[in-house]
Amino acid sequence: MSKRGYHHGNLRQGLVDAALVLIEQKGPTGFTLSEAAKRAGVTPAAVYRHFAGREELIAEAALQGHRIFSDLIARAFGGSQKSDLLAFEETGRAYLDFARKYPGHYMAMFESGISVNTNPDLALAARKSSDVLEQAAIALSKHIPEDKRPPAAMFSAHIWALCHGVVELFARGTPGAKTQFQPEELLESGIGIYLRGLGLLPPDQ
Amino acid sequence: MSKRGYHHGNLRQGLVDAALVLIEQKGPTGFTLSEAAKRAGVTPAAVYRHFAGREELIAEAALQGHRIFSDLIARAFGGSQKSDLLAFEETGRAYLDFARKYPGHYMAMFESGISVNTNPDLALAARKSSDVLEQAAIALSKHIPEDKRPPAAMFSAHIWALCHGVVELFARGTPGAKTQFQPEELLESGIGIYLRGLGLLPPDQ
DNA sequence: TGTACATCAGTGAACGCGCGTTCACTGATGTAC
DNA sequence: TGTACATCAGTGAACGCGCGTTCACTGATGTAC
Numbered sequence: 235m236s237k238r239g240y241h242h243g244n245l246r247q248g249l250v251d252a253a254l255v256l257i258e259q260k261g262p263t264g265f266t267l268s269e270a271a272k273r274a275g276v277t278p279a280a281v282y283r284h285f286a287g288r289e290e291l292i293a294e295a296a297l298q299g300h301r302i303f304s305d306l307i308a309r310a311f312g313g314s315q316k317s318d319l320l321a322f323e324e325t326g327r328a329y330l331d332f333a334r335k336y337p338g339h340y341m342a343m344f345e346s347g348i349s350v351n352t353n354p355d356l357a358l359a360a361r362k363s364s365d366v367l368e369q370a371a372i373a374l375s376k377h378i379p380e381d382k383r384p385p386a387a388m389f390s391a392h393i394w395a396l397c398h399g400v401v402e403l404f405a406r407g408t409p410g411a412k413t414q415f416q417p418e419e420l421l422e423s424g425i426g427i428y429l430r431g432l433g434l435l436p437p438d439q
Numbered sequence: 440m441s442k443r444g445y446h447h448g449n450l451r452q453g454l455v456d457a458a459l460v461l462i463e464q465k466g467p468t469g470f471t472l473s474e475a476a477k478r479a480g481v482t483p484a485a486v487y488r489h490f491a492g493r494e495e496l497i498a499e500a501a502l503q504g505h506r507i508f509s510d511l512i513a514r515a516f517g518g519s520q521k522s523d524l525l526a527f528e529e530t531g532r533a534y535l536d537f538a539r540k541y542p543g544h545y546m547a548m549f550e551s552g553i554s555v556n557t558n559p560d561l562a563l564a565a566r567k568s569s570d571v572l573e574q575a576a577i578a579l580s581k582h583i584p585e586d587k588r589p590p591a592a593m594f595s596a597h598i599w600a601l602c603h604g605v606v607e608l609f610a611r612g613t614p615g616a617k618t619q620f621q622p623e624e625l626l627e628s629g630i631g632i633y634l635r636g637l638g639l640l641p642p643d644q
Numbered sequence: 645t646g647t648a649c650a651t652c653a654g655t656g657a658a659c660g661c662g663c664g665t666t667c668a669c670t671g672a673t674g675t676a677c
Numbered sequence: 678t679g680t681a682c683a684t685c686a687g688t689g690a691a692c693g694c695g696c697g698t699t700c701a702c703t704g705a706t707g708t709a710c
Binding site: 280283 | 652653654655656
């Protein structure tokens, strides 16, 4: 990154980083390859040494995002010797943290509209992301009597949807800014009520 | 719409309709004014008779969306003499229906990143949309003992986030298509569990 | 250590293209008489 | 009913611009000897 001359050093990653900033600022479809090149300090033509086009650049950003995401989530859930319940709540917080700290990645992953199946690596990483969420749901749902237990995939889809909704509506700039609650507070309380509904928390508080 | 010559008849609405289709296809930032004009059967310059630019066109689409949305939601919740609980579940279904039937409007409203405050009419309509959801939450939360009742705004934010998350992740084309559940099923069961957590449904099923 | 050479990442010029925006215009519509 | 005229919605030509993509090139780096 420091010494720069004719050769960039690590342009591939430089372009991904540039794209991430631009995605964050203008959305996944709101920037051009030339902008990304300029931001990386390079001629538009140089991009083609590393990516076939826009799509592939965004896919790489999404790929890196999924890797960070599944790492963080796995660590939040499985990292310590907490109870499954605490670990699960930790997981929700990690989700929100990720969306906060890596907005460009988050948008590339979930809002860019790219198909996960154009790239096997990406498909694998995305699969791992949803698996890791589902593992958390499976572990926790073991605490529910079997006959009252919803399918773990459904459980995890609910939580995922709630997290995503909170991120999109209340942790971003514009639209849902009208609520007086913090996203963290909203997510934590929402998950709490949901878990109570599953019998995983006492009915009263 | 039928007789067409030099004058379009209702170009303003024609442009909005064109924009809605394009938003649905390519996202709120993925289309150009010229495309919308072409789709409406008109020269790009004609757009400027009706809108100052892209932003204003999208704002109009969002405005119309909010009006349809708040109508549908209000009707679903308040329309009949059902119990508050049934009415509330009806409301969730109406949300999903709206997102299904009016994807362009939905995206213009919640995914376009336009600021609601650039246009007073839009701000009002958006306000009404969230109010109508909140009214439903208020009515239902009256059934909870006051000391265990979360603020209605929080309640409604939870439900809204869940609905939005289901729409974005599981009722759209690509990313979350991997789940085996229907969005309706997912939303209904999620709301059910959540309401049980609030003590609005019996703990057992 | 020094030299010659292969490699290949990035350049810069070039292209055709569609965009946003402006402008004087034109022709359809409505209305006053 | 007919005519003259005002209005104004949409035209089409024009502009400058930045984009994506290609191409032969150049110059930095690494390595074989």
